[in-house]
Amino acid sequence: MEALLFVLGIPLVGGAVLGLVGHHDRAPELNVAFSGATFVAAAVLTAQIIADGPILVLHQQFFVDPLNVFLVALTAFVAFTTAIFARPYMRIERDHGKMTPPRMRLFHSMYQMFSFTMLLALLTNNMGLLWVAMEAATLTTVLLVAVYRTPASLEAAWKYFILCGVGIAQALFGTILLYLAAERVIGAEGGGLLWTHLDTVKTSLEPTVMSLAFVFLLVGYGTKVGLAPLHNWLPDAHAEGPTPISAVLSGLLLNVALYAILRCKILTDGALGTRFAGDLMIGFGLLSVVLAAFFLSRQRDVKRMFAYSSIEHMGLITFAFGMGGQIASFAGLLHMTVHSLIKSAIFFAVGHATQKAGTQVMDDIRGLIRVSPTVAWGLMLGSLAILGMPPFGVFASEFLIITTAMREQPWATPFLLLALGVAFASVFSRVQPMVFGDTTLKPLPHPPALLPVFVHLALGLMLGLYIPPYLDAWYREAARMIGG
Amino acid sequence: MTALATQLINLFAAVLLLLSFALLAQRRVLSLIQLFTLQGLTLVMSTAVMAYFTAQPHLYYSALLTFVLKVVLMPWLLHRLIVRLNVRWDIETLINIPTTMLLGIVLVIFSFNLALPISQLSVSVARGTLGIALACVLLSFLMMITRTKAIPQVIGFLAMENALFFAATSATYGMPMVVELGIALDVLVGMIILGVFMFQIREQFDSLDIRHLEKLKEE
Numbered sequence: 001m002e003a004l005l006f007v008l009g010i011p012l013v014g015g016a017v018l019g020l021v022g023h024h025d026r027a028p029e030l031n032v033a034f035s036g037a038t039f040v041a042a043a044v045l046t047a048q049i050i051a052d053g054p055i056l057v058l059h060q061q062f063f064v065d066p067l068n069v070f071l072v073a074l075t076a077f078v079a080f081t082t083a084i085f086a087r088p089y090m091r092i093e094r095d096h097g098k099m100t101p102p103r104m105r106l107f108h109s110m111y112q113m114f115s116f117t118m119l120l121a122l123l124t125n126n127m128g129l130l131w132v133a134m135e136a137a138t139l140t141t142v143l144l145v146a147v148y149r150t151p152a153s154l155e156a157a158w159k160y161f162i163l164c165g166v167g168i169a170q171a172l173f174g175t176i177l178l179y180l181a182a183e184r185v186i187g188a189e190g191g192g193l194l195w196t197h198l199d200t201v202k203t204s205l206e207p208t209v210m211s212l213a214f215v216f217l218l219v220g221y222g223t224k225v226g227l228a229p230l231h232n233w234l235p236d237a238h239a240e241g242p243t244p245i246s247a248v249l250s251g252l253l254l255n256v257a258l259y260a261i262l263r264c265k266i267l268t269d270g271a272l273g274t275r276f277a278g279d280l281m282i283g284f285g286l287l288s289v290v291l292a293a294f295f296l297s298r299q300r301d302v303k304r305m306f307a308y309s310s311i312e313h314m315g316l317i318t319f320a321f322g323m324g325g326q327i328a329s330f331a332g333l334l335h336m337t338v339h340s341l342i343k344s345a346i347f348f349a350v351g352h353a354t355q356k357a358g359t360q361v362m363d364d365i366r367g368l369i370r371v372s373p374t375v376a377w378g379l380m381l382g383s384l385a386i387l388g389m390p391p392f393g394v395f396a397s398e399f400l401i402i403t404t405a406m407r408e409q410p411w412a413t414p415f416l417l418l419a420l421g422v423a424f425a426s427v428f429s430r431v432q433p434m435v436f437g438d439t440t441l442k443p444l445p446h447p448p449a450l451l452p453v454f455v456h457l458a459l460g461l462m463l464g465l466y467i468p469p470y471l472d473a474w475y476r477e478a479a480r481m482i483g484g
Numbered sequence: 485m486t487a488l489a490t491q492l493i494n495l496f497a498a499v500l501l502l503l504s505f506a507l508l509a510q511r512r513v514l515s516l517i518q519l520f521t522l523q524g525l526t527l528v529m530s531t532a533v534m535a536y537f538t539a540q541p542h543l544y545y546s547a548l549l550t551f552v553l554k555v556v557l558m559p560w561l562l563h564r565l566i567v568r569l570n571v572r573w574d575i576e577t578l579i580n581i582p583t584t585m586l587l588g589i590v591l592v593i594f595s596f597n598l599a600l601p602i603s604q605l606s607v608s609v610a611r612g613t614l615g616i617a618l619a620c621v622l623l624s625f626l627m628m629i630t631r632t633k634a635i636p637q638v639i640g641f642l643a644m645e646n647a648l649f650f651a652a653t654s655a656t657y658g659m660p661m662v663v664e665l666g667i668a669l670d671v672l673v674g675m676i677i678l679g680v681f682m683f684q685i686r687e688q689f690d691s692l693d694i695r696h697l698e699k700l701k702e703e
Contacts, residue, residue, distance in 0.1 A: 061662075128663030135670040139677055146681070151688050155697040158681065162637065165674065166625065169644050172667070173621060176652045176659070180602070183656050193660060208601050 001057050003048055004064065006041035007072065007119055010034055011079075014112035022105035028087040031108045035076075035083035038115060042076035045069070050470055056125065060194055063125040066477035071259055072122050074337055078251045078344050079115045081452035085348045086111070086244035088449050092355050093242065103147050107242065114140040114248065121256050127193045130260055131168070131175050134224060137253060138164045145241035156236035163233040164223055171220025171260075177213035178267070181205045195263060202270030210271040217264045218280055224257035226311045227318060228288040235295075238307035239360065243351030246303055250310045251344035255336050258314065262321060262482055269324075281322030286412055288315025293419035297426035301360045302350050305430060306343065309386060312423055313339045316416070320401045321482060323408050329479035331400035334467075338393035338460050342385045345456035349378035352448040353434070362430050367439025376435045378453040383431040385460050387424045393463030489537035490612070493654065496530035497613040500650060501592070504623040507643055508588055508630075509581050513574045516639050517562045523646050524554030531653050540657045546664050550649065553668055558642060558675060565679050566635060569686060576633050584630055588623050595619040602655075613654040620647030634685060634692040638678050645671050 014034030054065040121133035146157035182192035226234040268277040292312035299305035320332035357365040368376035385392035535543030599615035624644035
């Protein structure tokens with residue numbers, strides 16, 4: 001209970017404090033401190049949940065169960081390491097003249113507010129508040145995408161705002177329909193939007209309303225997940241915003257939006273008793289995987305390329321959850337975790353590489369290994385990990401997803417394998433010359449923060465080789481909830 | 485009594501739909517804001533009527549909230565914005581108004597069909613209006629697609645929010661208060677951010693024409 005309040009309170013206070021002092025010289029350290037404290041609180045909360053089981057507090061408005069607790073821990077952790085990475089990164093941006101003191105203040109304050117909205121979306125029991133938090137997450141990041149004020153970044157931010165705004169409006173309509181279905185069963189006073197209540201009555205929810213509601217919710221939150229064909233905002237926002245924001249967008253926002261879809265899927269499955277929701281997710285997921293893989297090969301901007309890779313992986317995860325069942329859901333959860341860790345690690349490495357080169361165009365970045373072997377190895381290992389090379393965790397989850405697909409949806413397997421192959425060929429052939437070869441790059445004024453890169457990669461590696469028993473238990477429990 | 489209530493709500497719903505079409509066809513920025521204000525006012529009245537006939541006190545609060553936000557604050561912000569940006573008398577050239585209108589009619593028919601099975605399930609007095617609400621959402625969506633200037637696009641966005649709010653009050657007895665407050669806050673903050681944005685866009689491009697914002701494409 002107290003831990004939960006701290007998890008939500010620390011970033012909120014942090015946002016307010018950094019809104020006042022975020023332009024000071026020491027603000028990056030303060031940002032790290034707030035994120036670190038949030039992580040500690042999240043770790044304590046997680047430990048309590050492991051020991052005592054799920055909790056439901058504050059007039060039932062907040063709850064923690066196996067499905068969201070590991071995402072809370074992951075979100076707080078990635079937010080913490082990204083803050084560590086942002087400390088030298090944003091200083092260098094300031095030295096390059098891209099960040100002025102007011103922009104630094106905006107960045108730090110909004111960074112904390114973004115963490116707050118993510119954690120609120122995860123912890124709330126109220127489907128309406130979940131919507132509010134998702135919308136607030138867009139609002140906090142939209143000004144950050146445009147923080148450099150270049151024409152391209154303004155365009156990216158405008159697109160991000162309008163597209164996600166429209167998408168999230170569809171999700172609101174879906175939420176209204178959900179409430180309509182719930183009101184008939186629970187009544188007007190009974191907290192018809194509380195997920196725990198909905199979960200207990202899910203079998204008696206009206207099927208026609210629920211199926212329409214799910215379509216709207218999937219389209220709405222799916223826009224934020226970056227599912228094709230609603231993915232257009234994602235590569236632009238990732239490429240034009242500051243790199244720490246790209247890292248948290250890929251590592252956190254997409255996960256949390258997918259989490260919202262999962263919550264809705266559990267209710268819809270209960271109400272319909274058919275594979276309707278799962279089939280829709282399979283369709284959207286597969287389309288995203290295939291489309292993203294082919295767009296990957298055409299990118300010239302390194303951050304855009306990895307943004308498309310995020311779309312691909314999100315599609316794969318959606319596909320896995322769409323198939324349903326214990327193993328596929330387990331694999332989906334595992335893939336969410338490792339993707340979030342490794343993709344943010346890649347963005348950290350890419351951030352420093354582009355700072356050295358002064359450009360994001362891949363053809364102009366060459367021979368990183370000569371100037372900075374650690375950045376180069378981080379990028380190389382990260383790329384190999386995200387492409388699904390054993391022994392990293394992505395391999396384990398992709399292996400599980402594909403073997404399940406062979407059994408459950410054999411027609412989809414060739415598309416998946418083709419897409420993964422195309423993605424491998426295009427990413428690897430781009431990253432290889434960036435790392436090796438001759439170079440013209442110069443060293444950076446501040447030492448880069450590479451600890452987060454290797455911590456993330458090590459965790460990704462560990463999850464590929466050995467999953468600790470309590471994590472395994474969580475995954476199984478959550479997979480049971482989703483897979484039904 | 486409930487017959488009167490249903491009639492009134494249906495009347496407001498029809499007015500909302502009419503205003504959505506008017507927004508779709510209007511070319512002057514200033515008139516768009518006036519239409520948007522009218523839409524907000526209709527929403528307030530329909531919410532108040534709902535509150536009176538269903539004896540749901542929290543609907544009065546949400547009517548009040550809507551009044552403050554969508555009839556006073558938003559139009560005022562928009563007015564300030566167009567004065568400061570000096571686009572008060574802007575007229576947008578829309579060449580395909582008849583086509584847009586026809587498309588709008590198709591959307592209305594589509595939404596009525598989609599909402600039909602659900603309307604029959606709703607317990608609220610205003611159940612017939614869900615189709616209209618959905619139609620208004622889609623019409624605002626169409627408006628956002630067809631506009632090329634930033635401010636009309638934003639008005640389309642806000643009109644969509646209005647239509648969603650109408651859906652919430654008409655199909656159910658309004659969302660829980662905490663959710664409504666949250667949504668209101670989001671809309672307000674979003675509006676302010678969009679305002680900031682427009683200054684940045686104009687500073688950068690010397691115009692609010694969003695056709696400038698089409699450089700980021702896949703080659």
